[in-house]
Amino acid sequence: xxxxxxxxxxxxxxxxxxxxxxxxxxxxxxxxxxxxxxxxxxxxxxxxxxxxxxxxxxxxxxxxxxxxxxxxxxxxxxxxxxxxxxxxxxxxxxxxxxxxxxxxxxxxxxxxxxxxxxxxxxxxxxx
Amino acid sequence: xxxxxxxxxxxxxxxxxxxxxxxxxxxxxxxxxxxxxxxxxxxxxxxxxxxxxxxxxxxxxxxxxxxxxxxxxxxxxxxxxxxxxxxxxxxxxxxxxxxxxxxxxxxxxxxxxxxxxxxxxxxxxxxxxxxxxxxxxxxxxxxxxxxxxxxxxxxxxxxxxxxxx
Numbered sequence: 001x002x003x004x005x006x007x008x009x010x011x012x013x014x015x016x017x018x019x020x021x022x023x024x025x026x027x028x029x030x031x032x033x034x035x036x037x038x039x040x041x042x043x044x045x046x047x048x049x050x051x052x053x054x055x056x057x058x059x060x061x062x063x064x065x066x067x068x069x070x071x072x073x074x075x076x077x078x079x080x081x082x083x084x085x086x087x088x089x090x091x092x093x094x095x096x097x098x099x100x101x102x103x104x105x106x107x108x109x110x111x112x113x114x115x116x117x118x119x120x121x122x123x124x125x126x127x
Numbered sequence: 128x129x130x131x132x133x134x135x136x137x138x139x140x141x142x143x144x145x146x147x148x149x150x151x152x153x154x155x156x157x158x159x160x161x162x163x164x165x166x167x168x169x170x171x172x173x174x175x176x177x178x179x180x181x182x183x184x185x186x187x188x189x190x191x192x193x194x195x196x197x198x199x200x201x202x203x204x205x206x207x208x209x210x211x212x213x214x215x216x217x218x219x220x221x222x223x224x225x226x227x228x229x230x231x232x233x234x235x236x237x238x239x240x241x242x243x244x245x246x247x248x249x250x251x252x253x254x255x256x257x258x259x260x261x262x263x264x265x266x267x268x269x270x271x272x273x274x275x276x277x278x279x280x281x282x283x284x285x286x287x288x289x290x291x292x
Contacts, residue, residue, distance in 0.1 A: 006179045007172045010236045014171020015164050018143055018231050022155065025146045037141055047241040055245055069179050069242070074171040076240035078200040078266075079207035079230075080142045082274040086208070087140040101267060108244035109263075116248065 002065040009070015017043045017075050036096055037084040040077065041104060047076035048108040052115020142211050142230045150223065166224050170232015174203075178237050190258045193246045196239065197266055203238035204270040208277030210234065216278075217285045 021039030028038060051072040054064060081104060088097035146152045154163045178199050185195040207230060213219045214226045243266060250259035 003176065003179070006175050010175025011168040011172040013175065014232045014236045015167045017235060018164070018167050018227070019155075021141065021143045022146065025141070025144070035140065039141060040143065044240040044244075048244040051241040051245045052248070055249070065179075069182075070175050072241040073178060073239040074175045074236035076242075077143070077235040078238035078240050078243065078270055079203040079234040079274075080238075081240060082204040082270045083142050083207045083211055083278075084140045085271060086274050086278060091140075101271075104240070105244075105263065105267065108240055109247055112241075112244045112248040 002062060005062055005066035006070040006073075009066045009068075009072075010074040011070075013047075013071040013074025013076075016071075017077060020046075035088065035093060037081075037088075037100060040080050040084060041100070041107070044076045044081060044104055045107045045111050047072045048111035049115045050075075052112035052117075053119045054115075055112070056116030056119030058120075142207055142215070142226070143235060144231070145215075148215070151226075154223075154227070163224065163227050166228040167232040170228045170234075171236035172232075174233040174236025174238075177233075178239065191250050191253065191255050192258055192262055193242075196242050196246060197262065197269070200238045200243060200266055201269045201273045203234045205273035205277040207234050208274040209281045212278050212281040212285060217282070217289075219285055 020043050024039040024042050051068055054068045054072070059067070081100075085097045085100050088094070088100060144151050144154065154160070178196075181199050182195040185198065187193050187195075210226070210230050214221075214230070243263075247259050247263045250256070250262065
């Protein structure tokens with residue numbers, strides 16, 4: 001049962017990341033030479049916030065499998081984040097690479113704490 | 128010859144989708160849109176399932192270090208390096224659904240940032256600050272090292288084959 005829920009959550013999370021990334025990039029204006037990976041930054045922060053809410057609320061195992069492991073897991077990504085950071089670094093944009101790394105870590109961590117606080121705080125067995 | 132990237136105006140940096148690449152910008156146009164979204168969903172389901180299997184097979188260590196997610200993220204970062212070089216960078220693989228399926232779907236669904244952040248938070252909340260910092264730092268260093276090494280190796284192999292072919 002949990003397997004199926006992970007499958008469903010993953011099948012929703014990956015397209016959601018793709019579409020969100022497109023929307024964020026489009027908002028930043030076609031043709032403007034923006035280079036900071038705002039799209040991936042946004043999905044990673046949003047997914048971390050949602051996962052914080054789930055852990056703070058100590059949801060049931062099936063709900064966590066669907067929304068936590070499946071949806072949040074696939075909505076967020078480390079592979080895209082790392083390749084983007086690499087490309088920034090090797091195209092002479094070391095500052096942006098470092099900023100992306102630090103900001104993603106800090107904001108992701110902060111988003112989890114914020115979500116958990118909003119949902120009732122850490123301390124439950126779900127964390 | 129392989130003198131790449133003389134500081135491009137706008138480097139292709141986003142493996143999920145990069146709207147500065149015309150072919151990728153057009154992925155959601157016309158009836159092909161649903162095929163792209165379908166392969167991303169299928170890949171995401173496969174990647175998430177593989178990650179779930181890894182967490183069941185390799186539970187956290189006694190000190191709470193989440194080895195399964197660590198291994199998943201580092202492996203996924205190495206593989207995205209190989210994939211992006213073979214597809215977008217060097218064009219060795221040209222099928223338009225390969226990046227959406229394997230990159231956006233499978234590897235994006237396999238690796239995770241949210242569980243990583245939540246595990247660090249959970250360790251901090253349980254007063255395991257040393258493990259939390261070690262996990263956060265080790266993942267970042269190993270993941271970036273993996274994508275760099277995999278991309279460099281794949282570029283070298285692709286360019287050597289390109290010269291001898």
